[in-house]
Amino acid sequence: MKTEEAKTPRREFLETCGKALPAWVVFFATIKAGTLSAADETEVYDPKQHDYAMGIDIHKCIGCGRCVNACKIENKVPAEPYFFRTWVERYVIPAEGEAQVDSPNGGRDGFPEMKTDPDIRRAFFAPKLCNHCANPPCVQVCPVGATFSTQDGVVLVDETYCVGCRYCIQACPYGARYLHPEKKVADKCTFCYHRIRKGLLPACVEVCPTQARVFGEAGRQSSPLRRFLRFNDVTVLKPSLNTNPKVYYAGADREVR
Amino acid sequence: MALWEDGLSARKLPQQVIPLVIIFAAALAALIIARKILVPKTFGDLGYYRAAAVDEIASQPISYAGSKACLDCHDDIDQVKSQSKHRGLSCEVCHGDAAKHVEAPDEVKPIKPIGRGYCPLCHGYNPARPTGFPQINPDLHNPGRACMSCHNAHNPMLPHAPEECAACHRQIASQKTVSHHATLTCVTCHTVPDGHLTNPNTVLAEKPKTKDLCGKCHAQGADSPAEIPRIDLATHGGRYVCWDCHYPHFPEAAR
Secondary structure (H helix, E strand, C coil): CCHHHHHHHHHHHHHHHHHHHHHHHHHHHHHHHHHHHHHHHHHHCCCCHHHHEEHHHHCCCCCCCCHHHHHHHHHHCCCCCCCCCCEEEEEECCCCCEEEECCHHCCCCCCCCCCCCCCCCEEEEEEECCCCCCCCCHHCCCCCEEEEEECCEEEEEEECCCCCHHHHHHCCCCCCCCCCCCCCCCCCCCCCHHHHHHCCCHHHHHCCCCEEEEEEECCCCHHHHHHHHHCCCCCCCCCCHHHCCCEEEEECCCCCC | HHHCCHHHHCCCCCHHHHHHHHHHHHHHHHHHHHHHCCCCCCCCCCCCCCCHHHHHHHHCCCCCCCCCHHHHHHHHHHHHHHHCCCCCCCCCHHCCCCHHHHHHHCCCCCCCCCCCCCHHHEECCCCCCCCCCCCCCCCCCCCCCCHHHHCCCCCCCCCCCCCCCCHCCCCHHHHCCCCCCCCCCCHCCCHHHHCCHHHHCCCCCCCCCCHHHHHHHHHHCCCCCCCCCCCCCCCCCCCCCHHCCCCCCCCCCCC
16 A cells, blocks of 8 residues: 555656656746846947046147047048048147147148247147037037937937038037038037947047047946046036036146137 | 707708818828828937937948957067057057958058158157157158168167167268268267267267367377368467367358
8 A cells, every 4th residue: 555655656746747848848948048138138238328428638649640530531531621520739829819729631640840939838739529518509409300419428410311401510619510521411420439339449549649538438437537537637628508518628728619 | 949959960060161171181191191201210219319320320330440359460569569668559550440451361451651751740849749758850860761760660669779870960960971070980079978879868978178179180289180270279269169169060160
């Protein structure tokens, strides 16, 4: 009797196991699929987790214009000397009177040597680009919604949707936009959005030989920009306009506007 | 009164309203259809813009590969460069956009700036550059010679001290070669300490201090060839030293 009792549960157990086999297969399959989809989720880019910004150290800029050159090549900006996504300005501060600012071909070919005048107090270079304002006037005025702030804090132009009305070019207080002569749409710096989404640096930052340009995320501890903002006394251009720019300048004179 | 109480008449729309309703309905349908056709698919998903544009811009091709891509093959050069003053430079600063080279290393070769045109973009003298940044005057610094003939771009510090004084003092040397002092070497008059070759700004070469040095050749009783002009060292020029009036590197031109 005892042996009979012992036998039946074992058979039942094995039978149950056999019946449950498909369930096991499904169970393990779901676990595997679950881990895979979890891995996929870490790969998926979440724009809300990013907040891109740039720092520019005026003290380090040598005015070589490599950033302008790289930007034009990377973004296929027309070569004519009046279309720029980024450009470098040279400021010459005399003892008396207005500062002189020049930017021959955006600084792409370097700067011709200037006359050494004893009246000149200081001279320096200031790279300029779209400030990717958190409160962008260009986006406000776009009548069709072709320019916009992305969730990761970059101001972009949808070139298939832009009607080329030039309102945004007028509205930008930094002169960062131009009308593309062939596409007839507004064009501007994208922080090399196609590069940063691939984990690369913007072209201008990549080629800057003196690390005068720093790219990163203001909200991320490990970002080099965080260090830049901590170690430098930073300013933004035209703060009174309340555009809330995200290009931070270290060592910028009040003449830099 | 009787009309309104009749249920049939109450349900019937006034005749003049019917075409209006049809027109309005048609207009509304046309609006909805037009909106469906004209407004792009993803417009408004994230904001007042076409959400698909973000990914379209993100998927544009790159031209600059980034210096990490270079290290896969050229780590030997990176070892040299990472110890040098050029350690902060990305390869593509000088070699140009190289994404195509990364894709097809044998077919597309990146540029190699040789000659004298490229280096002065950074190292040419410009007063607006930050103090202390190494700069030269391209017109005076060894004119005609390629930068690469003395400097290795991956480790630009000079590997050896200059062999001739003219390497740095080109202007003086070229003037001296057309003067009567052409055959004199620099060390005839200047004592050059060893350190001057490696640290020219801190260890200076010495210049003559008294008339006696010129007197070795030009004094009345000097032991030198007869064609050399003689002066009476004690009276000529009075209290002035020779180089107050004669430029030693071009003595023909009296000041």
